[in-house]
Amino acid sequence: MKNKVTIKDVAKYAGVSPSTVSRVLNNYLHIKPDKRQKVEEAIKELNFEPNEIARSLITNKSKTIGLVVDDISNPFFSETSKVIILKARQLGYEILIYDTSGEEDLKKTLKFLLSRNLSGIIVGSVSRYDQNFEELVGESIPVVYFNRKPEKSNFFSVTMDNKKGSKMTISHLIQKGHSRIAFIGGPFEYSTYYDRYLGYYESINEFGLTIDEELILKGKPTNDYIQNFVTRILSKPDRPTAIVASTDQIAITVLDAIEKNNFRVPNDVAVIGFDNIQVSSNPYIGLTTISQQKSKMAELALNTLILLIEKNLKETPEDVVISPKLITRKTT
Amino acid sequence: MKNKVTIKDVAKYAGVSPSTVSRVLNNYLHIKPDKRQKVEEAIKELNFEPNEIARSLITNKSKTIGLVVDDISNPFFSETSKVIILKARQLGYEILIYDTSGEEDLKKTLKFLLSRNLSGIIVGSVSRYDQNFEELVGESIPVVYFNRKPEKSNFFSVTMDNKKGSKMTISHLIQKGHSRIAFIGGPFEYSTYYDRYLGYYESINEFGLTIDEELILKGKPTNDYIQNFVTRILSKPDRPTAIVASTDQIAITVLDAIEKNNFRVPNDVAVIGFDNIQVSSNPYIGLTTISQQKSKMAELALNTLILLIEKNLKETPEDVVISPKLITRKTT
DNA sequence: TTGTATGCGTTATCAA
DNA sequence: TTGATAACGCATACAA
Numbered sequence: 001m002k003n004k005v006t007i008k009d010v011a012k013y014a015g016v017s018p019s020t021v022s023r024v025l026n027n028y029l030h031i032k033p034d035k036r037q038k039v040e041e042a043i044k045e046l047n048f049e050p051n052e053i054a055r056s057l058i059t060n061k062s063k064t065i066g067l068v069v070d071d072i073s074n075p076f077f078s079e080t081s082k083v084i085i086l087k088a089r090q091l092g093y094e095i096l097i098y099d100t101s102g103e104e105d106l107k108k109t110l111k112f113l114l115s116r117n118l119s120g121i122i123v124g125s126v127s128r129y130d131q132n133f134e135e136l137v138g139e140s141i142p143v144v145y146f147n148r149k150p151e152k153s154n155f156f157s158v159t160m161d162n163k164k165g166s167k168m169t170i171s172h173l174i175q176k177g178h179s180r181i182a183f184i185g186g187p188f189e190y191s192t193y194y195d196r197y198l199g200y201y202e203s204i205n206e207f208g209l210t211i212d213e214e215l216i217l218k219g220k221p222t223n224d225y226i227q228n229f230v231t232r233i234l235s236k237p238d239r240p241t242a243i244v245a246s247t248d249q250i251a252i253t254v255l256d257a258i259e260k261n262n263f264r265v266p267n268d269v270a271v272i273g274f275d276n277i278q279v280s281s282n283p284y285i286g287l288t289t290i291s292q293q294k295s296k297m298a299e300l301a302l303n304t305l306i307l308l309i310e311k312n313l314k315e316t317p318e319d320v321v322i323s324p325k326l327i328t329r330k331t332t
Numbered sequence: 333m334k335n336k337v338t339i340k341d342v343a344k345y346a347g348v349s350p351s352t353v354s355r356v357l358n359n360y361l362h363i364k365p366d367k368r369q370k371v372e373e374a375i376k377e378l379n380f381e382p383n384e385i386a387r388s389l390i391t392n393k394s395k396t397i398g399l400v401v402d403d404i405s406n407p408f409f410s411e412t413s414k415v416i417i418l419k420a421r422q423l424g425y426e427i428l429i430y431d432t433s434g435e436e437d438l439k440k441t442l443k444f445l446l447s448r449n450l451s452g453i454i455v456g457s458v459s460r461y462d463q464n465f466e467e468l469v470g471e472s473i474p475v476v477y478f479n480r481k482p483e484k485s486n487f488f489s490v491t492m493d494n495k496k497g498s499k500m501t502i503s504h505l506i507q508k509g510h511s512r513i514a515f516i517g518g519p520f521e522y523s524t525y526y527d528r529y530l531g532y533y534e535s536i537n538e539f540g541l542t543i544d545e546e547l548i549l550k551g552k553p554t555n556d557y558i559q560n561f562v563t564r565i566l567s568k569p570d571r572p573t574a575i576v577a578s579t580d581q582i583a584i585t586v587l588d589a590i591e592k593n594n595f596r597v598p599n600d601v602a603v604i605g606f607d608n609i610q611v612s613s614n615p616y617i618g619l620t621t622i623s624q625q626k627s628k629m630a631e632l633a634l635n636t637l638i639l640l641i642e643k644n645l646k647e648t649p650e651d652v653v654i655s656p657k658l659i660t661r662k663t664t
Numbered sequence: 665t666t667g668t669a670t671g672c673g674t675t676a677t678c679a680a
Numbered sequence: 681t682t683g684a685t686a687a688c689g690c691a692t693a694c695a696a
Contacts, residue, residue, distance in 0.1 A: 006672095006673055006674085007673065007675095008673080016682080016683090017682070017683045017684075018673090018674080018675095018683090018684095019675080019676090019682070019683060020682065020683075022674065022675060023675095023681095023682090025674090026675080030681055030682090031682090032681065032682090035682085049443045049444070049446070049447045050447060050673085050674075051389075051447055051449070051672090051673050051674070052444075052448045052674095053385055053389050053394065053447075053448060053449050053673080053674090054389055054672070054673030054675085054688090055673080056674090056688095057385050057389055057672090057673080057674070057687095057688050057689065058673085058674055058675045058676075058687070058688045059674085059675070059676095059688090060688080062385065064428070064448075071414070072404075072410050072413055072414045072417065073407070073410045073411045073413075073414040073610065074410075075405070075410070077410075078404050078405050078406075078407070078409075078410035078413075079405045081405075081410075082403070082404045082405040082431055082433075085404065085429060085430075085431045086431060086433070089430075089441070094428050094430075094444075094445070094448070095428070095429055096396070096426055096427070096428055096429075097413075097417060097427055097428075097429045098417075098421075098426075099414055101418065109421070111381045112381070112426075113426070114381070115382060115383055115384045115385075116384045116385060116396075116426070117383070117385050252611065252616055252617075253615075255616045256615040259616060260615070279584065279611050282584055282585060282588060283585075283588040283592070284584055284585070284587045284588030284591060284617075285584075285616075285617075338688095338689055338690085339689065339690060339691095340689080340690095348666080348667090349666065349667045349668075350668095350689090350690080351666075351667060351668080351690095351691080351692080352665090352666060352667080353690095354690065354691055354692085355665095355666085355691090357690090357691095358691080362665055362666090363665070363666085364665065364666090367665085367666085382689085382690075383688090383689050383690070385690090386672090386688070386689035386690040386691090387690060387691075388672095389671095389672050389673070389688090389689080389690075390689085390690055390691050390692080391672090391690090392672085
């Protein structure tokens, strides 16, 4: 059942001109009901499916949205991507997915993406300094930053209030009686990590505790790096009684490191993560975490983009900021 | 920097005809070196990027591969998708991702996909009985089944020997001294789950143990379903000392259920999963599992598809079967 | 070896 | 309200 039926075949079958068929397809007004019906019958009968490629060539839109992520195998991205993919299809759009991991030359590949007449782009992972999208995409098609945003931006964005999230972890821990609280950060080139760090730093001060740089891990946290750090801080005489990890994935590694050092969670050490990925809710892990309400965030990003695409108006960019939610489980 | 430069502009700039530019673009032979060079210079100078949509309209190919998965938020799929996405781009193809979850009418949406002149499709999740792809796609574009395949198939496939994988779990457990081994299956409409079940069943017999239907959970394993099952079998006087779970995700829930029943892993109960997803290797979980070498599988599927696309020859379909590997960790 | 003309399947423009 | 025709950007048959 090859898809070789064209608009012409439908036109012939229905006894009208191709333009009329096109008009029916695009829900034009002012079509005589009987003709419309004939066309619709012909479409059904011939099993006609409009060729999106041809459409796209002339309209410069493709009913395809580019989704740029850092690492699709990261549960945060795969889980949000799912929301975006499903919702998009529901609205008649497909998703072209782009995983930037290990990308040296974003410019080149971005141009490749753009050569497909994308209707719009959702960028799930952009560094704080990146200007590629602003420069290359410019005003040609709508772009929405999601999860992270660069410091200089002329596009819409949907992000979480990461600073606030961090503060929530600290106040939760303080309420539980902790006062020595360690922090494991991530690459500061991303706003998510950077803001979480800032939130930690500020709230430790605000609550009248003292910052101990030895309890703070900066830089890209590899497994070994985390293991060593945890071992080191837990062996201190004034060891911390709680650890805030920048992501759930880090937190899970922290859980292991704590166990390896023969401490127990949460009695000896409490642990909090960020993101509320699926495994965190698995009772075996039961990680207390800051939820960024990622489904809501993803849906909002998509809706914003679709609005920009379909209204086709250049409103002044808006930054939607979602509030974090603390989800208490057994690690605190 | 809008992408408004066309082949005509390049032609004008280089002082040649558009067709010559096209020939350079497509690496034709018989082009005078000096003209070729002029064209190449013009392309660089004008920052020209061929419009893939226009190309696709005429060639009926789109340098886009459809990737159909059941659930992209499932780590197995997100991790294999990543391999496919990266490898594909390296070869000049983009990935249109399609998540079928909750799809009632695959036919309709498949047609929508096909209306985009996809170069080929990789199907990561097809039921044993599905004939949609065979019927709708037919010979129009290449299709490769990946991970799962239907019982009747005229397409290439790349899968793991799931039966063998199951047998490996049993022989591993028997070697460790277990003889009462429970099994948690999944939806039998998928070949992966079905074959893993068959492998369990057959090898229990082959090793001279007796099948106890009460130790076998069939059907779609929800969390509650798993929890209840584990609680039930562990409270039996002749309780099992090992549990084989059809996937790592199930296994992790099993770990929790075991803990809730105050048994310890692996001393009281051993656990094995399938898939070797990333979290399983996290030392905190340390799940023994059967690896299907999913990266290798994914790459093989893509390579097969690309070969079919570019050779454009209809070879007789082949079923590539990958050998499972046992990865021993702390749960057995 | 190169240029001209045509067409891919659709929408947009114009006239009727 | 409808139809004829051009156009989208490119690849290709054919001519030169």
